[in-house]
Amino acid sequence: MSKKPKSKVGTYLSIGSSLFGAFGVVRQLREAREEQDSLRLVDAVVSAAAIATGVALLARELRRMNQDGGGVPGD
Template identity: 80%
Template sequence: MSKKPKSKVGTYISIGGSLFGAVSVAKQLREAREERDNLRLVDAVVSAAALATGIALLARELRRMNEDGGGILSD
């Protein structure tokens, strides 16, 4: 199965959505700590790791798109 390349705008929107999800994870972390609920805390940490990985993958995709153009995120 081939992966359809995203546009830059679509990638930026995906990053924005992931960052918006980070607000929810931060709330979940705070509530789990306040209630001393270890299972919910582990769930929040795993969710945060998934968000961080997703954002890193999207940033890498943007860097690859910008390689030819010398954009802000290129190496």
């Protein structure tokens, strides 16, 4: 399976959408703590870790694009 390269703009949009998803996780964390629901709290923590990992991977991809001289060239 071949990985399709992303453009810089696409990578920035992916980071933005991931960070937007973080607002839902924060709300889920607050509600779980208020209700003292440990299972929902664990779910929110795992979701937060997934978002953080995704953003870190995208940031690494951006750094590599910058080192290589840019993203996918336009047509």
